[in-house]
Amino acid sequence: MSDTTSGLLTILTLVVVLAAVYVPFGDYMARTFTSTSHTRVESRLYRLVGVDPDSPQTARSYTVSVLGFSVVSIVALYAILVGQQALPFGRDLPGMPWDMGINTAVSFVTNTNWQSYAGESTLGFAAQAGGLAVQNFLSAAVGMAVAVALLRGFMRTRSDDLGNFWVDLVRTTFRILLPVAFVAAILLVSFGAIQNFADHTVNAVAGGTQVVPGGPVASQEVIKELGTNGGGFFNANSAHPFENPNPLSNLLEMFLILVIPISLTRTVGTMLGRRKQGLAVLGAMTVMIGAALAVATWAEAGGHSQAARLAGGAMEGKETQLGTWASAMFGVFTTGTSTGAVNAAHDSFTPAGGGTVLVNMMLGEVSPGGVGAGIYGILIMAILTVFIAGLMVGRTPEILGKKIGTKEMTYVALYTLSVPAIILVGVGTAIALGSTPDAMGNPGGHGFSEVVYAFTSAANNNGSAFGGITVTSHFFQIALALAMLLGRFVPIVLVLALAGSLARQGKVPTTAGTLPTHTPLFTGLLVGVILLITGLTFFPALALGPLAEALA
Amino acid sequence: MNRLHLSSGFVRQSLVGLKLLVVMTVVLGVVYPAAVWGISQTAFHEKANGQIVSVDGKDVGSKLIGQNFATKDDDLFHGRPSAGDYDGLASAPSNLGPSNPDLLSAIKKRQATIAAIEGVDVADIPADAVTASGSGLDPYISPEYARLQVPRVAKARGLTTGAIEKLVADHTDGRQLGFLGEPKVNVLELNLALPDR
Known part of the structure; x- marks a missing residue:
């Protein structure tokens, strides 16, 4: 069998499995968020923490809950990371330095999972499982909650009710993430991922000793993918054989990365009572991710780089058993979903392959985007699309029965500008600093790409890296923490404000003049607008980095 | 007045968040990995320990x-x-x-x-x-x-x-x-x- 056949069959298998769960899982998630009954355990939990689960929240109250919970989470995680020597299973490691602690705490609470540390040499098992993995669940649940609140904005009429944040958070965690993670973790161990609590020293065959690392890896690995978090237990992330032991586990992990972002389009269709709307959104995501997959695979499998031509294949930074196809695939899915886990070194990808995963993030994480974040991101883009289409024909834009007025458009415009502004200001500041060239791991345009990649990854809450860059200076730790924080919460505040303003509106009836938003034409317009925004914003940066390198 | 209301809301919500975080840490950070560990060590002993x-x-x-x-x-x-x-x-x-x-x-x-x-x-x-x-x-x-x-x-x-x-x-x-x-x-x-x- 040729590599091409093998690669295409792998993609086909993934598509078939995703298609099989799309309807039942998407509808299950919709029921999770619309059901009015609480399980007994949930009710007891709400009583324990002092929440009335049946009291709806306004946009402002929902926002305050999201921010309050996130602030508490960052402080608690910071305490765990810098004070980990007080915890059991600490492997005799000291606490993190303060700047790394801030960076890491912000990183995991914002669902970014940017890592300025190497897991196996920095963290004990308690900090990993009890600190980082907990936020892998909860930060994903926060993203879902915000997406659902936006959907309620479209569903409600003349109402202030966006649902209850705590209920959305608890249900996402207990009804969706935890059950899937538990089953997947056992499956992953059966494939060869480890789950233990002890490093093991062996006498190596050629002499000397080697430490075979241990840890509760499988339980953290699955939620790292399922929650589109991406922070590896080990420094090498999913390239590490204990995180991702073979091509079958690689397939499982790609499935976990994609299953919620993809199935959420069904959830949207079901909750809005407009199934075709979900398919139109899925269509736009599929077009973008398909194109990225084609380019990255062409570049990696074809070995279109200086190093690959010299070596006889683009295998630098890739595992033997995964090869170029499965590495390109994983790279595209992990950057398209804001996951940021890697099973190969993106820094060593060919110029076109590395450029593709960078652009994938610059699209704003909507192809298909992170858990929850992808859906609210693409709905914002859909609003922008009806606005632009409305301008062309001189009509007041409307979408899903809601008018898009000045207020709504202000939120959308700020959303669209916020993340690119964070990235470009961050990159500009870094480049203006004399110390930055020393932090770059590679010379020339590629070194510049490392800086662009770092801020793009942080602000979009992706977390993958062109890993050659050294980001342990105070400047990078704090600047990237700020980028992650602003890149997460500025959009969330705007989305919730938008949701509140949509919920307060009445419904506008669909007329002959309404631009239908569930058609292939709209899907095409939506993709066009996303590409246009990305291109206008990032072309100069791309020209200096990957484009210059690809043409060199 | 409005700002005062918001900040007291923030503190109250943060306290709820803190209580929830403690519960979640026990469930997701202790019980969940321990349960996966228990089952893995029983059913896939060799693999769970790194072969x-x-x-x-x-x-x-x-x-x-x-x-x-x-x-x-x-x-x-x-x-x-x-x-x-x-x-x-x-x-x-x-x-x-x-x-x-x-x-x-x-x-x-x-x-x-x-x-x-x-x-x-x-x-x-x-x-x-x-x-x-x-x-x-x-x-x-x-x-x-x-x-x-x-x-x-x-x-x-x-x-x-x-x-x-x-x-x-x-x-x-x-x-x-x-x-x-x-x-x-x-x-x-x-x-x-x-x-x-």
Whole structure:
């Protein structure tokens, strides 16, 4: 069998499995968020923490809950990371330095999972499982909650009710993430991922000793993918054989990365009572991710780089058993979903392959985007699309029965500008600093790409890296923490404000003049607008980095 | 007044958040990994513990973690170049960019070394032999790279190439389930299968 056949069959298998769960899982998630009954355990939990689960929240109250919970989470995680020597299973490691602690705490609470540390040499098992993995669940649940609140904005009429944040958070965690993670973790161990609590020293065959690392890896690995978090237990992330032991586990992990972002389009269709709307959104995501997959695979499998031509294949930074196809695939899915886990070194990808995963993030994480974040991101883009289409024909834009007025458009415009502004200001500041060239791991345009990649990854809450860059200076730790924080919460505040303003509106009836938003034409317009925004914003940066390198 | 209301709301909501976070940490950070551990250790004991390989009662490595197999007599199959020199606590790729002169010269140097010790043309050396892996701990090499090393290992051990070739063939795994990933040879297992001199 040729590599091409093998690669295409792998993609086909993934598509078939995703298609099989799309309807039942998407509808299950919709029921999770619309059901009015609480399980007994949930009710007891709400009583324990002092929440009335049946009291709806306004946009402002929902926002305050999201921010309050996130602030508490960052402080608690910071305490765990810098004070980990007080915890059991600490492997005799000291606490993190303060700047790394801030960076890491912000990183995991914002669902970014940017890592300025190497897991196996920095963290004990308690900090990993009890600190980082907990936020892998909860930060994903926060993203879902915000997406659902936006959907309620479209569903409600003349109402202030966006649902209850705590209920959305608890249900996402207990009804969706935890059950899937538990089953997947056992499956992953059966494939060869480890789950233990002890490093093991062996006498190596050629002499000397080697430490075979241990840890509760499988339980953290699955939620790292399922929650589109991406922070590896080990420094090498999913390239590490204990995180991702073979091509079958690689397939499982790609499935976990994609299953919620993809199935959420069904959830949207079901909750809005407009199934075709979900398919139109899925269509736009599929077009973008398909194109990225084609380019990255062409570049990696074809070995279109200086190093690959010299070596006889683009295998630098890739595992033997995964090869170029499965590495390109994983790279595209992990950057398209804001996951940021890697099973190969993106820094060593060919110029076109590395450029593709960078652009994938610059699209704003909507192809298909992170858990929850992808859906609210693409709905914002859909609003922008009806606005632009409305301008062309001189009509007041409307979408899903809601008018898009000045207020709504202000939120959308700020959303669209916020993340690119964070990235470009961050990159500009870094480049203006004399110390930055020393932090770059590679010379020339590629070194510049490392800086662009770092801020793009942080602000979009992706977390993958062109890993050659050294980001342990105070400047990078704090600047990237700020980028992650602003890149997460500025959009969330705007989305919730938008949701509140949509919920307060009445419904506008669909007329002959309404631009239908569930058609292939709209899907095409939506993709066009996303590409246009990305291109206008990032072309100069791309020209200096990957484009210059690809043409060199 | 409005601001005061908001800030007291924020504090109250944060307290709810703190209580919820404590509960969640117990459930997701303690019970969940412990439950996965309990089931894994019972049902998949060997895998959950990293598939440690022992010889004569002595642990010599993990099936999934590559090692540096360079010896004085050069009588073992070599794994891939490693950016972390197969340090089990320092998994890492090289992170060298695709046009970085350092990477290009490293590849050329590896090609020259392998061509010399294996007695082959540079053109016959597969890519995995001259590139560092993503993990720095890659336990596998391509079947092509394994076959290329057969004459050297056979000579160093005073065995026929036929015998070693058969061992390589026996230790070559095809694509998983017939279509997933790449064919591969586990270097640790192959080296342990070599007969003593």
